[in-house]
Amino acid sequence: MALAVFVPSAVYGIGSGAAAPMLPLHALELGASVGTAGVVVAMMGLGLILGDLPAGWLVARLGERKSIAVGSLVSALGLLVAILAPTIAVFALGLLINGAAGAVWGLARQTYVVAVVPGADRGRAFSALAGWMRFGFFAGPFVGAGVVHWLGPVGGLWIQLVAMLIAGALVLVMPEPEGTPAVVSDHTIRSVVVEHRRLLGTLGLAALLMGAARAARQSLLPLWAVHVGADAATTSIIFGIAGAVDVLMSYPAGIWLDRYGRRAIGVPAMILFAAGYAALPFAGSVAGLTAVAVLLGFANGLSNGVIMTVGADVAPPGQRAEFLGAWRLTHDIGMFAGPIAVGAISAVTVLGAAAVAMSVAGVGGAAAMYRWFPGLPAPQTSVREPAPKSESVDSG
Template identity: 45%
Template sequence: MALASLVVAAAGLGQVIGDIPAGTLTTRIGERRAMLLATGLVAVALAACLVVPNVWGLALAIGATGVAGAVWGLARQAYLSEAIPLQLRARALSTLGGVQRIGSFIGPFIGALAMRFLGTDGAYWVHLVAAVLACLALLSLPDLESVRRKRLGRPVELQSTRAVIRDHLPVLRTLGVGALLVGAVRASRQVVVPLWAEHLGLDAQTTSLIFGLSGAVDMLLFYPAGSVMDRFGRKWVAVPSMLVLAAAHLLLPLTHSAPALTAVALLMGLGNGLGAGIIMTLGADASPPVGRAQFLGAFRLFADTGNAGGPFLVAAVTALSGLGPAILFMGLTGCLAATAMQRWIPPRPEPEPAPG
C-alpha cells in the first residue's frame, strides 16, 4: 500500500516540478503548441504505463503524466486569460474548472467499465483515448500571437522567468501563499472523507457512494460561482468557499454514522464547488500582459504545492496526534486560507481598453 501511494504521489510531484518550466515553454512556443506538446507527452507516458516491466518504471511514467499535466494546465489557463474579455474571465475560468470536475467525475466510471474487459490496463487506455481526442480538438484552436501583438501594439518581448518572478515577488509571497493554503485544504478533503469513513467502519462501496455524491454537488456550482466573481468581485466566492470547507472539516470528527458523514461530505462538495476556478482567476488577474505564462507557472507552483502537500500534512499530523486532530488542523487551515483571501485579494480589476 505504501509503495502504491508513492506511485500515485509521483503525478503530483511531476506537476510541481513541471510548473516553472511549463511557463517558460509556453512563453517560447505559444499556448496552443504547448498544449499539443503536453498531449503528446502524456500519450507517450501512458503507453509506457502499459508496457513497463517494473513498479519504478511505472512511477517514472506516472511522474511524466504530472509534468504533462503542468504544461497542459498552465497553457490552457494562459490561453483563456488572453482570449476571453476581462468582464467574462471568471465565468470562463470557473466553467473550465467545472468541466474538469465533470471529467474527473465520469472518468472513473468509464475507467471501471473499460477495466471490466481489459483489466487494469483499461484505465490507461481510457486516458490515452481521451488525450488523443483532446489533441484533435486543439488542432481547431487559433494561435494567439496576433491577438497579443494587436493588444500591445508591438511584437511581444520575451523576459527571463527569473526576471518575471522577481518583478512580481510581492504578489507571489502574499496571494501565492493564500493559493497554497487553498490548495492544501481542497486536497485534504479527498483524503479525510475516506479515512474517516474507514474509522467509522463503513465498507468501500458506501464510502465510494458518499464521495460520489459529494462530487456531484461539487459539479453544480461552477457557473454561478463565476458569475458572482464577475459581478461582485473574487472575494465574494473565495472567502465563503474556504469558510464552508473549514466548517465541514471541523464538523467531520463529530460524525458517527453514514448519514451524518454524507451530510458533511455534501457540505465539503458545496464549499469546493463554490470556489471553482478561483485560483485560475486570481492568477489570471495578477498576471502581466508580458510574461503572463511565466508568472502563471510560478503562481501555479504555490497552488500545486498545496495540492500535493495537503494529504502529506494530514498524514503527518495523524501520525503525531491521530486522525481527528489532523482533520481539525485542516479546518483551522481553511480558516487561515479564508483570512488570507480576504486580506490579499485585490479589488475587482477594471476591463482593459480595447486596442486602438
C-alpha cells in the first residue's frame, strides 16, 4: 500500500497544499472582490460534486489505476486553464475541472483500501492514507513559498500541476497491487442511490457538515490573512504550521477510530471546528490568526479518516464503488457549501459573520454525528439503515 497508495497521495498533497492558500489570492489579483473570491474557490467543491457519481461509475468499470491516470490528465488540463486564465470566469472554470478530477482520485484510493484492509483496521488505514496526503499538504506551502515569492500566487498552481503529473505517473507505472479484486459491476448509480437513500440522508448529513467545516478554512483563513495585513508568503507559512499539527494527529486519530469508534472522534472534532471559527473574529494579528489556524488544523487532524472509514463500514460489497461515489457526494456537497457560505455571507455582511456561521455549522455537525454515527469500531459494530426515529445508528 505504501507505493501503490501512500506515496502518490503525499505527492498529490504537496501540490494541493502549495496551491490552496493561493487560490483566493490569485482570484483577488484577477479583479475579484473578497466575496467573489470565496465563491470562485468553491468551484473546486462544485467540481467534486459533479465528479463524484461519474467517478463511481468509472472506477467500477476501469479499476483504480486506470481511473487515476484519467483523473491526472483531466486535472492537469484544469490547472493549465486556471494558470493561463485571463479573467476570473476562466479561472473558475479551471478550478471546476480540477475539482472533478479530484473526485476520481479520492474514490479510487478509497475503494482500494476498502477492498484490502479488514474492518477492524480501517481507521488506521484510512488515517494513514489521509495522513500521507496531509503530510504533503503540510509540506506544500513550504515548498511553494519560494516559488510564490518569485511568481506570485500563480506559482502555487504551477507546483500543483507538476505534482499532479508526477503522482499520476507513479500510480500508472506501478503493477496492479496483489489482492485487488476484479472489477465487476452491473449496478447503476441511480439504483444504488435510491436503494440507500435513507442511509445517505442521515449519516450523509453529518458528512456534509464536516465537509463544510473542513473546506471553509481554505477560503476563510487566507481572506482573514489579507484582513490582518499578512502577505502571500506569510499566509503560506501559517498554512504550513497548521498543516504540521494536522499531520501529527494522523496516526493517533486512526488508533482512536479503531479503539473508541467513529462517534467518539467525529463529535469532538466538530466541536473543535466550531470553537476555532468562533475565535476567528477576535484574531486581530498574524499571531492570533496563527493560533486559530492551529486549532482548526488540530480539529482537521482529529477528524482524519472519519468520513472514509464510516463510508467503508456501510458500503455494500457488491456495489462498493457506486455507493462510495454517492457517499463522497454528501461530504463534497459540504466541501462546496463551506466556501460558498463564506463568500456569500461576507459579500452581504462582514467576513467575521461568515466565521460565526461556520461555527454554528460545526455545532450542528457534532449533534448529527452524536445522533447517527456508530459508537464502536467495525467489525464488532454493524452500521445499519436508520431505524425508527426513536433509535440511532449504533453498535449492533
